[in-house]
Amino acid sequence: MESRAPSLTERRKAVTQLEIARAAARLFADRGADAVTAEEIARQAGVAVRTFYRYFRTKEDAVAPLLTVGAGHWRALLAAADPREELLDALERTITEVLTPKSDADLESLRWTLGLLRAATADPALQFVWFRVNGESEAQLREIVATLAGPEAEPYAVRLIAAAATDALRVALEACAADESFSDPGAPAALASRALRELTAGVELYPVDA
Structure with missing residues (x-):
């Protein structure tokens, strides 16, 4: 079924939710979540406090x-992705594309995300x-x-590859966030690609004939 636009x-x-999220990330990264209120986030985002709570239950959300x-x-x-492309190649290619900043705005967003993950290390609600x-x-x-793997793929392997790909991004971003001197915009993509290859090494997507 075709998805509705x-x-x-x-x-x-x-758009409003993303603006609020960016304001929250900036404040959390600068001062830590404990020192920031929902009212400050709303003011920074240019929305009313009631608008903030219409979209989010808590400041961390x-x-x-x-x-x-x-x-x-x-x-x-x-x-x-082209169905003819190898699944792991498609995963690595798209991971690299999405984690590689292509503009100043992309780089700024990456820095906000890393700053937010640094703040999360000391805040269970953000974690x-x-x-x-x-x-x-x-x-x-x-x-x-x-869908890309096709009906012959092992369900277990599909779950494993999806988990590995998700964790590859997560671990790469967390590793870069832990580096206070982070300065290489290409590091998240490189680390995520490496993690994906290592986490999926030896995974058999299709049944092996006995």
């Missing part, structure tokens, strides 16, 4: 759209949002991997 209202809602937008773009790229976003992304990625 989002309405104008839905697009506006998504506000960062989820920023963390999911990259994963959503990645899944869209992968879903559009929960990060792990929840990754869990949701893995579940959605599994369906795309299964």
Whole structure:
């Protein structure tokens, strides 16, 4: 079934949520989540506090759209891959594309994300949002991997590859966030590609004839 295009209202809602998420990420990265209030985030984003709470239950929840937008773009790229391309090649290619900044805005977004992950190391609520976003992304990625792999693929291997690909991105971003002197925009893509190759080494996607 062909997916329905989002309405104008839905697009506006998504834009507002992302603006709030960016404001929250900037404040959290600069000062830590404990020192930031929902009122400050709303003011920074240029929205009313009631608008903030219409979209998010807590201040930590506000960062989820920023963390999911990259994963959503990645899944869209992968879903559009040529079925003739090897699955792991498509995964590595799209991971590299989505993690490689192509503009100053992309680089700024990457820095916000890394700053947010640094803040999350000392904030269980932020960590929960990060792990929840990754869990949701893995579940959605599994369906795309299964489609690209075809009906003959082992369901276990499909789950394993989706988990490995999700963790490759997660670990790469966390490793770069842990580097306070981070300066190489190509590092997340390089680390994620390496992690994907290492995590999927030896995985048999299709049944091996006895």
